[in-house]
Amino acid sequence: MTGSSRAARWLPAAAVAVYLCCAAALITARPGLQYDEALMVLGAVHMRHSPGELTLPHDPDTWVCPGRCFPLMTVRYVGALKEYVAMAAFALFGTKTSVIRFVSALLACLCVWGTGRFTARYVTPAAGGAAALILAVHPSFVDQTVFDNGAVAVWMFALGGALAALAAYAGHPRPAAAAAAGFFAGLGVWSRANFAWLVLAAVAGFAPKLWRWLRTSPRDALAAAAGGLAGAAPLLAYQAVSGFGTLEAAGMFQAAERGTHLLAIRTVMWAESLVADREHRAIWNGPPELDTVYWTVPLLVMAALAVCLASRYRPLAVVALAFYFLLFSSRLPVAEHHLVTALPLVAMAVAAAGNLLAGRYRRARAALAVLAAIYAGVAVCWQVGAAAGIRATGGTGQWSDAIVAVAQELEHSYAGRDVKIADWGLQNNLYVITDGRVRSREIYPNAQSAPDPAGFWREELNDGGLYLANGPENAQMKEVAAAFAAEVARRGLKPVKTFVERGGRTYALLYDVPPGRAEPLAPAPSGTLESTIEMRDPARESQLVGFHQIEQGSYRWSRRRFAIALKAPEGRSRLVVELYIPEDVVRRLGPLTLSAAAGGRKLEPQTFTTPGKFRFEREIRSVGGPLTVSFELDKAYIEPGEGRELGVVVSSAGLYP
Numbered sequence: 208m209t210g211s212s213r214a215a216r217w218l219p220a221a222a223v224a225v226y227l228c229c230a231a232a233l234i235t236a237r238p239g240l241q242y243d244e245a246l247m248v249l250g251a252v253h254m255r256h257s258p259g260e261l262t263l264p265h266d267p268d269t270w271v272c273p274g275r276c277f278p279l280m281t282v283r284y285v286g287a288l289k290e291y292v293a294m295a296a297f298a299l300f301g302t303k304t305s306v307i308r309f310v311s312a313l314l315a316c317l318c319v320w321g322t323g324r325f326t327a328r329y330v331t332p333a334a335g336g337a338a339a340l341i342l343a344v345h346p347s348f349v350d351q352t353v354f355d356n357g358a359v360a361v362w363m364f365a366l367g368g369a370l371a372a373l374a375a376y377a378g379h380p381r382p383a384a385a386a387a388a389g390f391f392a393g394l395g396v397w398s399r400a401n402f403a404w405l406v407l408a409a410v411a412g413f414a415p416k417l418w419r420w421l422r423t424s425p426r427d428a429l430a431a432a433a434g435g436l437a438g439a440a441p442l443l444a445y446q447a448v449s450g451f452g453t454l455e456a457a458g459m460f461q462a463a464e465r466g467t468h469l470l471a472i473r474t475v476m477w478a479e480s481l482v483a484d485r486e487h488r489a490i491w492n493g494p495p496e497l498d499t500v501y502w503t504v505p506l507l508v509m510a511a512l513a514v515c516l517a518s519r520y521r522p523l524a525v526v527a528l529a530f531y532f533l534l535f536s537s538r539l540p541v542a543e544h545h546l547v548t549a550l551p552l553v554a555m556a557v558a559a560a561g562n563l564l565a566g567r568y569r570r571a572r573a574a575l576a577v578l579a580a581i582y583a584g585v586a587v588c589w590q591v592g593a594a595a596g597i598r599a600t601g602g603t604g605q606w607s608d609a610i611v612a613v614a615q616e617l618e619h620s621y622a623g624r625d626v627k628i629a630d631w632g633l634q635n636n637l638y639v640i641t642d643g644r645v646r647s648r649e650i651y652p653n654a655q656s657a658p659d660p661a662g663f664w665r666e667e668l669n670d671g672g673l674y675l676a677n678g679p680e681n682a683q684m685k686e687v688a689a690a691f692a693a694e695v696a697r698r699g700l701k702p703v704k705t706f707v708e709r710g711g712r713t714y715a716l717l718y719d720v721p722p723g724r725a726e727p728l729a730p731a732p733s734g735t736l737e738s739t740i741e742m743r744d745p746a747r748e749s750q751l752v753g754f755h756q757i758e759q760g761s762y763r764w765s766r767r768r769f770a771i772a773l774k775a776p777e778g779r780s781r782l783v784v785e786l787y788i789p790e791d792v793v794r795r796l797g798p799l800t801l802s803a804a805a806g807g808r809k810l811e812p813q814t815f816t817t818p819g820k821f822r823f824e825r826e827i828r829s830v831g832g833p834l835t836v837s838f839e840l841d842k843a844y845i846e847p848g849e850g851r852e853l854g855v856v857v858s859s860a861g862l863y864p
Contacts, residue, residue: 218336219323238602321367365395393438412526491596678713739861
């Protein structure tokens with residue numbers, strides 16, 4: 208081995224050091240903790256303080272409780288690996304935003320090193336160093352792994368581990384190395400389910416070699432399979448307890464665009480992800496890429512893939528192209544942080560193509576050196592610009608450091624108060640920043656599910672309390688946020704505190720609303736009014752207010768206050784409401800009293816002391832025509848996880864002669 212080859216073997220380790228320097232520059236700029244970034248470590252914070260299941264909103268069956276509760280998944284398609292790593296880091300260094308980001312960066316270090324090691328083994332040591340350095344300074348790679356709001360860091364950790372294990376196996380074929388490669392592949396699928404696309408792409412790229420290996424090394428193949436099952440074991444356990452919850456999630460999310468429009472959008476995102484993606488620039492409201500960079504880099508990447516396709520490095524190009532094909536053709540939503548996961552494949556292909564051209568054509572070496580210098584210059588400029596932009600702005604929008612001021616205000620001035628969150632993007636980060644000390648409840652989902660969001664807020668604000676909403680420029684759920692803003696304006700309420708970003712935009716508004724006199728609930732029926740209603744019938748929704756959506760095709764949960772509009776016969780009639788009170792509600796709340804009024808006339812209340820099925824039946828008098836029957840419980844149950852206000856389960860209601 209020559210001296211230059213020995214020196215090149217150290218380049219992946221040097222690239223890790225370079226990456227950590229770039230990551231540290233962004234971390235120390237200290238933008239605010241973003242909602243989904245906090246989501247990735249919610250369980251870590253919760254497990255430090257409670258043996259029970261997470262009380263904040265989370266997907267069903269993602270936590271298991273054999274005694275002490277622990278998470279299998281963060282969401283249906285993202286494993287809880289980072290939560291366990293972060294929990295250990297929090298125990299050592301405290302629950303801090305900077306700790307979360309250093310954990311993310313350390314996870315990504317394995318990808319930088321593993322990419323270099325694999326490329327060095329498959330191509331040359333110099334190419335391995337080049338691939339690692341390409342990643343180490345890449346603006347999108349550094350940003351998406353440090354400010355990890357899309358499970359990119361754990362993806363890169365698993366990919367880097369698999370590549371390093373494959374490099375070790377290529378040097379010394381042993382079952383242990385094969386098992387390690389399989390384990391990291393399985394870990395990747397657990398960490399983010401669409402890592403399976405990358406596994407499929409790798410199988411497609413190395414299919415001939417893989418087939419020969421299966422025939423000649425069955426023992427190693429079994430070891431790799433066993434390792435894969437071990438790595439994916441938490442995901443498999445979750446599928447068992449949830450009834451294939453990950454597949455259910457795949458059916459829940461579909462891209463809104465179709466055909467050529469979808470292809471055009473993803474092509475633009477792909478081009479930007481190759482240097483500095485929009486998600487990266489949005490953190491500090493950075494400038495767009497230069498047109499020359501925007502078009503030149505994708506062309507160079509395609510040229511590198513073409514060179515690999517025509518050479519012995521064809522498998523590298525096939526893996527990258529197959530993975531991109533799966534990303535581009537998927538009906539699932541694809542964002543820039545998904546496309547960034549392909550960057551290690553691109554780095555390996557570019558390094559391999561450069562090595563091939565430099566070896567064949569002496570004149571190409573100077574051109575490659577110039578291109579490498581230009582890339583390094585562009586990357587460093589973006590890194591410096593990003594760090595400076597974040598320091599100057601403190602982050603913008605969802606990334607604003609104004610969230611720290613919100614957390615401090617709630618913790619110091621409103622300690623012990625429950626905070627009602629009126630828009631997306633505020634609960635998870637507040638929980639993590641305060642180490643779980645601020646109690647909050649997201650109520651905007653109830654407004655989203657209500658037939659009339661304005662009516663929901665009219666009823667909700669009657670209860671009073673501490674409400675936190677995004678500022679007008681930072682609103683996320685536009686219709687719900689607008690309805691909330693309209694209702695507080697109608698009541699003449701002023702925020703007790705306005706939180707402003709450094710650039711002057713309103714980040715969030717805090718309202719301390721006194722309880723008010725309950726306004727009558729008024730359904731707004733459309734079409735023919737019926738005298739009886741089955742809750743399973745969606746056509747009767749306009750006759751209801753204060754109910755959640757239909758569940759299991761047969762019933763609806765009510766809120767504490769609810770009302771039903773019915774067509775009343777003239778004279779006497781019987782009001783009959785079929786309802787059910789679950790055991791959980793009685794155990795947590797004790798006896799429940801249901802009061803009612805028909806057309807403004809109070810009816811005799813009924814108290815329920817045990818769970819079970821009941822019939823609320825009262826005689827009423829009416830002159831005939833539309834009649835609103837309003838109901839009110841003396842207390843309500845707040846559903847763990849979802850945060851919904853639950854009263855009783857209603858299956859039907861009607862007026863009978």
